[in-house]
Amino acid sequence: MQRCLDLAERGRGLVGTNPLVGAVLVREGSMIAEGWHAAFGADHAERMLIKKFDQEVQPNDVLYVNLEPCCHQGKTPPCTDIIIESGIKNVVYGMRDPNSAVAGQGIALLRESGIEVKGPVLPELCRRLNRGYVSLQEQGRPYITLKRAQTIDGKIASPDGSQKQITSQKQDEWSHTYLRAKHDAILVGVQTVIADDPQLTVRCHPERSRRMNKKIDQTLAHPLRLILDPQLRTPLDVNVVNGDLAAGTIIIADREAASENEKELLERGVRILRIPQQDGAFDWRVLWSMLTTPEEDFCGITGILVEGGPKTWKSFKKAGFMDEEVVLVGDNGGPL
Secondary structure, X not given: OHHHHHHHHHHXXXXXXXXXXXXXXXXXXXXXXXXXXXXXXXXXXXXXXXXXXXXXXXXXXXXXXXXXXXXXXXXXXXXXXXXXXXXXXXXEEEEOOOOOOOOOHHHXXXXXXXXXXXXXXXXXXXXXXXXXXXXXXXXXXOEEEXXXXXXXXXXXXXXXXXXXXXXXXXXXXXXXHHOHHHOOEEEEEHHHHHHHOOOOOOEOOOOXXXXXXXXXXXXXXXXXXXXXXXXOOOOOOOHHHOHXXXXXXXXXXXXXXXXXXXXXXXXXXXXXXXXXXXXXXXXXXXXXXXHOOOEOOEOOOOEEEEEEOHHHHHHHHHHOOOOEEEEXXXXXXOOO
């Protein structure tokens, strides 16, 4: 099952609103085939495995999969169909699918077809891997992690309000690898973009050279960039709307906001979502719907890492949209 989770992770950032799924076929204690959901609209893990398996299925072969096989027609046919047709007689699953179109029905269908089904196995780890997908099914919105850095005494900036390096290199490396790379999108407010000009990418931090911080790590998934910008103030000269980064940036603006930069932003590939506001805040219901609805080359998102600043953190907490909070603490003068 752990191998299923490792395989499933390969789809991170590529499967949109679909779940991360890996599958392994085991014979006499040895893994003889594997598959994973590699991209939105592509074969699911079970179908990928079975289609490329070039041997005869044996009666004691066991198919392991971290999520209950689907039994409904989506962009691809039901996985239960191809499992039954393949002759596999034993299935072990990690967790039940919270999608109401499945929700135990896949397991029931396999059992009705004479397949022995066992599980759940490591359900907590399976749920953790797919926390974004689970949140979308159970809460109707992405899973939201708030992340902030502060000094031991609670400061987040220098006394004059300028940017302050608080975290250590190891903290930064951990944050990029286990926070940024594990979410579909990074969200900040427009003031953070104007003040700090961040890249909002996953970057590697070689142990002995902080000068390499801006090198993009091509082995990690790169999240989209979400900018809360009610009045459409995002400048044209900031990193997130230039070069290759522009096509992965989404600006969230008020429906009535006007800017002379809008045409140029759109031409660069920046996406602008027009969301109505209520009492000075975006209509979250509309925003969640737009961010989780696949459209053309946008596959939707299920996990958001909110990096700030303070006004943005407060707005999410006030609205009750916080599933997890991570606080990185450094000392006042030098990082821990």
